[in-house]
Amino acid sequence: MFKWRNGKKENETPKAHSLKIEELKQQLNAELMDTSDLEFREIYKDGEHLLISFLTSMTDVKVLEDIIIKPLQARVHSPWNLETFQACLPAAQISYANQLKEIAQAMIEGKGYLYSEGEPCGILINTGKIAERSLERAETESLVYGPKISFTESLESNMNIIRANIKDPMLVMEDIEIGARGRTKGKIVYIKDIADEKNVNTFKQRIKDLSIDHIPDSTVLAQLIEDNSWTVFPQLLTTELPDRLSIVLLKGRVGVLVDRSPAAIYGPSTFFSFFESTEDVYMRWNMGLFLRMLRFFSFFFSILLTPAYVAVLTYHYEVIPSPLLVSLGESRSNVPFPPVFEALLLEFIIELLREAGARLPTKVGQTMGIVGGIVIGQAAVDAGFTSNILIIIIALSALGSFTTPSYLMGTAVRIIRFPIILLAGLWGGVGIMVAFCFLIIHVLKLSTLGTPYLAPLYPLSMKDFGYSLLRFPFQFNYMRPLSNQPGDLKRYPQKKAKKKKDVDE
Template sequence: MFKWRSDRKQAEEHKSHSLNVDELKKQLEEELASCSDISFRTIKKDGKKILTSFLSSLIDKSSLDEFILQSLQTNFSKSMTVEEVAQILPIAQLSASNQLKEIVESIIEGSVYIYVEGEPCGLLANVSKTAERSLEKAETEALVYGPKISFTESLPINVNILRSNVKDANLCFEDIEVSTRVKARIKIVYIKDIADPSNVETFRQRISNLKVDYLPDTTVLGQLIENNSWSVFPQLMTTELPDRISIGLLSGKVAVLMDRSPAALYGPTPFFTFFESTEDIYMRWNMAFFLRMLRLSAIFLSVLLTPAYVSVLTYHYEVIPSPLLVSLGQSRANVPFPPVFEALLLEFIIEMLREAGARLPTKVGQTMGIVGGIVIGQAAVDAGFTSNILIIIIALSALGSFTTPSYLMGTAIRIIRFPIIIAAGFWGGIGIMVAFCFFMIHLLKLDSLGRPYLSPAYPLRISDLGYSMFRYPLKYLSKRPVTNQPIDNDRFPFKKAKEKKDVDE
């Protein structure tokens, strides 16, 4: 007899020996002593035994009874071998193993271990049953046009959704396991004849090199594999929309799915990608062009509007028109604080209201945001803590940050307002320019999977502008974005798309 260990060499040296059923049961009980739901079922016939071991909370009990126990009891014979057991079990996912560590890990994942006494190895049958929610609408990325379905926490369901969306024989799913204590099942997704191999290899290498005890979600995975973890700006995008991933795959991007995560990670994702919405494709090009310009303008105003107010009232009164200067003076007559403190106070209140509304139940949160904003704003003006004009400016800045389709980028925009406001309070317009230039230099230094973060604005790629900053008519988007470095650069023949066809053709 020998004790089954994770050392494969030792197991091979003792492969001719077999293990007693009672001894195997004792070893599994020792390894899974903390699992109160560990169960064993022994089948005896003509002096020979078959042991099945499993965690009752993780398996589908009907599959265990119908496909495993019933098949074994019906076909069990004294001369039965492990190969014959594998042939009679109507289960697709079967694998042989005699490594104790592998057996324990598989049982924890929902497999049943079947061991025929006297055989050098046993069988692992996957009959796991996990709690899964049904397909629902996307919660964090609301849409008017386009598919509303979102990813779930089930990896097989997410793979099925992508397979249904992208019915391409070259769609690849690579399996990777990460974590040393709790295994995380991850799939790298790409289209083989479109995606740049260097992007795929970058994802593969960075994920394979991870040494962590637990990965709860793709958002955590993205933080671990991005280049600059100190930056407030996200360098890889997470989404719960399958059609966004499908569009990205067909443009040459690479995606990552993870079990128990309702969001997918994909890249490369430059800065302007975070301001794109899938609705931009389903709308007419001129409407989508207008909305993209509106989002970019709103973000620009969100970042600079409040700092400009602080700067002008502190150092640059001469730039204010005389009629407006009078109303500003009357509005701030009862405010005892300097403009920078007044602005920071209101920004802080707005962020508290936003966070409180997000954490409360949906209906209560909406009421809290509306009523709280009105009541606190009016009370602050009456108490002389702030002016009416600043409340309008703060509200416009908050609205501008909410136009961003990406929640992470919207939060980053709100965060960088605070240092720019402080710089405006200390040095006025010069402080705004210094802070703005600092963030621009920071963005120029960032990259996403080795691709420039400000692409296609820098370096300038005119052909890619229609996919990011602007939106061209679809018939002019015959080439895939150069930023992704796709292998197959052509989406469709440009000359054929421009041909005008008669109705009777």
């Protein structure tokens, strides 16, 4: 005799179900709490009794009919046993089970259970229907150049896209399961001979150590496994773009895909990773370098411009040129509030408009943002609540926060601005410097999967600058980023990368 387990034979005596069909139905009903979508189909033939169990909400009835019922009906002269089931059912989709909890969990995942009375175990076969959307353009990461395809909520579909992008036998996808009740499936994705084993094990261990009922999305998982959950700065990047995940995997990073989530997590992700865009790779190096430097400049510009306005008007009039001082005086002559209150009020209004535009339907939201900003801004100036110059400064600060490719980092910029404005109103330029020094110290203390958050600036690694702060021509980026601690350091030979050959050579 043999024992079936996950489609493999073992040289042991099989553990019989020891249940009649009616007993099995009762136990399945009890295990699934008498749920209304649990269905049973019973078939009789020459004294043989067959039961098909499934959840109607998770089962495609046409698939059930085509791959189970019709093949069985075609074998009217064969006994209903495991050998017959193995011969007539799709071998790639079947597994064997005789444990009640295992059967119930499989049915929740969309499988049907086929059991013939008297057999040592039954067969689980995939008959699931899963609501999923087709491949579409990315919503949160819009691009001008490069592939536009985005991940979907289907784990199988996302795995297929990654496999299509990286046709490397060393690409590994390891199973993970998250949540005690939800039991969400996922995959840890990395390239075996490139990714640092320490980073892979860190991901595995942190996910394994989680004690939580359910993970609704990969963004929630990223918050749970990051190094410091108290900081406003995100430490793990999420992306909708399969090509972006493929690029970072080839650099030595590790990704995580979560079922029912359209975004992948990857790390280690340093501070500078949040200012990178795949367009930097697809454009010429000098254009990519310009855009990347523009994003860094916009980040600091967005944080410091409004606080600088508050500090100068409150404590440091002497640094303003005389012609501009006259204009500022005329603009603020009717404003009854101090600069700090004026700035905080306008920043709050901008945040209200931004949030309202995001929550309203798309066409209404765009109109709300544009018209609301113009009308409220003009009305605020006419009513004497604020000055024209501050309206311009606030608008420029808002634009600066929008240039960051990562929505999470852009939101962090918006939050950081408020305490710096308060400190600028209290202590002027000294307050800005205190806030700036605190930010630098805080960021220096952060890490991502054990890697310093400010790498390669701290600790200093000049060889990695072409992958973070700067964008160099491809022939100079022949090494993988050292901060990822890759197993295979070289992407391609340096001499061959710089050598150019004509066709006739």
